[in-house]
Amino acid sequence: MRAQPQASHFIDGAYIEDTSGAPIDCIYAADGTQIARLHEATPALIDKALAAAARAQVAWAALRPVERGRVLHKAAEIIRARNAELSELETLDTGKPLQETLVADASSGAEALEYFAGFAATVTGQTVPVGGGDFVYTTREPLGVCVGIGAWNYPTQIACWKAAPALAFGNAMVFKPSEVTPLCALKVAEILIEAGAPAGLFNVVQGRGAVGASLVTDKRVAKVSLTGSVPTGRKVYAAAAEGIRHVTMELGGKSPLVIFDDASVEDAVGAAMLGNFYSSGQICSNGTRVFVQKGLMPQFLERLKARTEAIVIGEPLEEETQFGPLITSEHLEKVMGYIELGLQEGATLITGGARLNRPGNYVQPTVFAGVTDEMTIAREEVFGPVMAVLEFESEAEVIARANATEFGLAAGVFTADLARAHRVAAAFEAGTCWINAYNLTPVEAPFGGSKLSGVGRENGHAAVEYYTQVKSIYVGTAPVDSPY
Numbered sequence: 001m002r003a004q005p006q007a008s009h010f011i012d013g014a015y016i017e018d019t020s021g022a023p024i025d026c027i028y029a030a031d032g033t034q035i036a037r038l039h040e041a042t043p044a045l046i047d048k049a050l051a052a053a054a055r056a057q058v059a060w061a062a063l064r065p066v067e068r069g070r071v072l073h074k075a076a077e078i079i080r081a082r083n084a085e086l087s088e089l090e091t092l093d094t095g096k097p098l099q100e101t102l103v104a105d106a107s108s109g110a111e112a113l114e115y116f117a118g119f120a121a122t123v124t125g126q127t128v129p130v131g132g133g134d135f136v137y138t139t140r141e142p143l144g145v146c147v148g149i150g151a152w153n154y155p156t157q158i159a160c161w162k163a164a165p166a167l168a169f170g171n172a173m174v175f176k177p178s179e180v181t182p183l184c185a186l187k188v189a190e191i192l193i194e195a196g197a198p199a200g201l202f203n204v205v206q207g208r209g210a211v212g213a214s215l216v217t218d219k220r221v222a223k224v225s226l227t228g229s230v231p232t233g234r235k236v237y238a239a240a241a242e243g244i245r246h247v248t249m250e251l252g253g254k255s256p257l258v259i260f261d262d263a264s265v266e267d268a269v270g271a272a273m274l275g276n277f278y279s280s281g282q283i284c285s286n287g288t289r290v291f292v293q294k295g296l297m298p299q300f301l302e303r304l305k306a307r308t309e310a311i312v313i314g315e316p317l318e319e320e321t322q323f324g325p326l327i328t329s330e331h332l333e334k335v336m337g338y339i340e341l342g343l344q345e346g347a348t349l350i351t352g353g354a355r356l357n358r359p360g361n362y363v364q365p366t367v368f369a370g371v372t373d374e375m376t377i378a379r380e381e382v383f384g385p386v387m388a389v390l391e392f393e394s395e396a397e398v399i400a401r402a403n404a405t406e407f408g409l410a411a412g413v414f415t416a417d418l419a420r421a422h423r424v425a426a427a428f429e430a431g432t433c434w435i436n437a438y439n440l441t442p443v444e445a446p447f448g449g450s451k452l453s454g455v456g457r458e459n460g461h462a463a464v465e466y467y468t469q470v471k472s473i474y475v476g477t478a479p480v481d482s483p484y
């Protein structure tokens with residue numbers, strides 16, 4: 001099989017197999033062929049991974065931060081040198097076009113490793129005067145063993161966005177990739193070892209939800225970082241709470257993209273397409289509710305339709321392909337169900353809406369106009385290439401409507417009026433906002449959601465809050481004044 005790894009898991013510095021675990025068949029989304037067979041981790045393998053992580057973490061945390069940073073830097077270099085091969089694997093794992101994976105996946109993982117490699121040595125504490133010559137100093141300590149659980153849309157990036165800060169700040173990690181994209185995280189583990197990370201520091205175990213659940217409740221685990229849907233987030237957050245574990249929850253969204261009539265039409269159309277069709281729409285922060293001001297609507301839809309119909313759909317490994325299949329046939333059915341609901345509930349289909357007559361899980365990039373706030377496609381996360389265009393008249397109206405959702409992952413605004421842009425961005429109830437841009441997530445900037453979209457932030461300076469804990473040390477300098 002064309003993408004069969006050496007073994008299913010990477011534990012304590014080496015690939016390891018146990019075929020008694022339930023099989024996980026990897027299917028190439030573009031043609032339905034099987035490309036690998038892996039197996040779920042057995043309880044013994046899960047235990048082995050956690051034990052290895054717990055052991056490795058102690059020595060790793062004792063290193064100088066610059067030494068830890070050096071390993072992460074080296075891993076980033078290796079990833080960059082192997083970008084072509086890793087991108088091809090990401091395409092096989094996910095079905096995303098090579099055009100995307102070459103620039104957005106392994107390279108984004110490398111950036112996270114570079115960023116946190118440099119960050120590691122800058123983490124310091126505070127000295128707090130408390131009077132009488134006494135003082136308190138604080139240190140930032142690692143949490144210990146962290147568990148990372150990934151979604152399927154960005155398997156390399158998610159593994160790196162979790163591993164890089166965890167490891168930089170002195171933690172170890174056991175990572176469970178999504179069962180539908182299990183291949184790429186194994187490469188991250190392999191590369192970290194090649195870069196000089198100690199055995200056991202970053203382990204990958206495969207499995208479905210039950211494997212994830214057993215990791216979350218293990219006594220050795222101090223923190224859980226999940227990227228996934230809101231229903232899974234609820235379960236994982238609750239399970240982590242049992243053991244009062246730290247969490248980061250990167251969950252779903254239904255983000256608004258607000259376009260005022262003074263915006264550049266080409267930029268706004270480009271952003272709306274980027275925020276709905278990149279990765280075939282399978283991006284958590286997508287701006288799937290596109291609010292367009294009334295005066296601009298005809299021009300916006302005309303350009304949107306023309307540019308959407310020019311998208312090159314095809315075999316993801318081919319150079320010119322811009323748009324590939326959805327991840328699984330089940331997910332395709334789910335997305336087709338939403339398109340059907342859009343039609344039934346009275347939205348106007350501007351373009352797309354149909355499957356492609358070829359093997360693989362392909363659906364056309366789809367645009368609905370005339371969408372109202374109550375329609376299902378305006379309320380629920382489709383996680384596919386289905387754009388809902390809604391009309392608005394005033395700023396106050398659109399802010400209220402944009403925020404009328406239980407999600408709060410991201411939001412965007414396009415306008416030439418910068419005062420308005422900042423006003424609207426301030427009013428958005430969302431963790432990540434863009435002004436005259438969309439879906440750019442540089443590692444330097446914190447990323448994450450509010451409301452049901454999550455807790456905690458990945459990337460940027462904020463990440464240190466989620467992979468360390470503060471210790472206060474009081475230093476007494478006077479005789480002890482005890483009432484007894």
Ligand SMILES: NC(=O)C1=CN([C@@H]2O[C@H](COP(=O)(O)OP(=O)(O)OC[C@H]3O[C@@H](n4cnc5c(N)ncnc54)[C@H](O)[C@@H]3O)[C@@H](O)[C@H]2O)C=CC1
Pocket residue numbers: 149150151152153176177178179207208209210211212213214216227228229230231232233235236249250251252253283284285381383409448449453454
């Ligand atoms: N906010 C963010 O950064 C991102 C959020 N997402 C969200 O992820 C979702 C799509 O990804 P999916 O893989 O379908 O999500 P999912 O929620 O079905 O699965 C996510 C991961 O959780 C695991 N899991 C399932 N049940 C579990 C349990 N009880 N305990 C522990 N682990 C469990 C799965 O095996 C998988 O590895 C969308 O809702 C999307 O918005 C995706 C990418 C980024």
